[in-house]
Amino acid sequence: STILxxxxxxxxxxxxxxxxxxxxxxLADIDDRLRKRATDNDHHLLHLQSNxxxxxxxxxxxxxxxxxxxxxxxxxxxxxxxxxLRDAILASGIPFIEVHLSNVHAREAFRHHSxxxxxxxxxxxxLGSQGYELALQAAMQRTHR
Ligand code: DQA
Numbered sequence: 001s002t003i004l005x006x007x008x009x010x011x012x013x014x015x016x017x018x019x020x021x022x023x024x025x026x027l028a029d030i031d032d033r034l035r036k037r038a039t040d041n042d043h044h045l046l047h048l049q050s051n052x053x054x055x056x057x058x059x060x061x062x063x064x065x066x067x068x069x070x071x072x073x074x075x076x077x078x079x080x081x082x083x084x085l086r087d088a089i090l091a092s093g094i095p096f097i098e099v100h101l102s103n104v105h106a107r108e109a110f111r112h113h114s115x116x117x118x119x120x121x122x123x124x125x126x127l128g129s130q131g132y133e134l135a136l137q138a139a140m141q142r143t144h145r
Pocket of ligand 1: 075076077079104
């Protein structure tokens with residue numbers, strides 16, 4: 001299957017951005033590991049990080065045309081703000097898992113609401129970069145090769 005991993009704003013700063021909250025790994029470390037794991041299991045992994053809402057939306061539209069089977073998304077701050085990104089993913093009809101590195105429920109109240117959780121197959125938060133790996137494992141199990 002083809003699995004698309006989407007990372008929202010500021011996640012390009014991973015490794016240096018509040019490492020006590022988000023860890024020391026870079027986004028490239030995470031994406032490389034995910035791609036290897038997917039390839040080892042005969043799946044195809046695509047990924048995009050963007051700080052721009054419209055780029056993530058456009059990528060989701062393309063994903064539908066491209067036949068992407070599953071999306072793993074960390075919408076970052078757009079989690080708490082973006083009806084447009086929610087609508088894009090609904091329009092795509094592609095099943096997805098929402099991932100957050102930090103435990104958003106243990107943080108500020110404005111991080112407790114997500115525009116994605118109620119329409120996600122599942123939600124993983126607070127497990128750091130391992131959350132992406134667990135999401136990938138679930139995505140691979142839920143899709144056909
Ligand atoms: C985040 C949590 C969000 O609240 C925050 O805006 C982020 C990252 C996480 O992975 O923990 O940018 O999605």
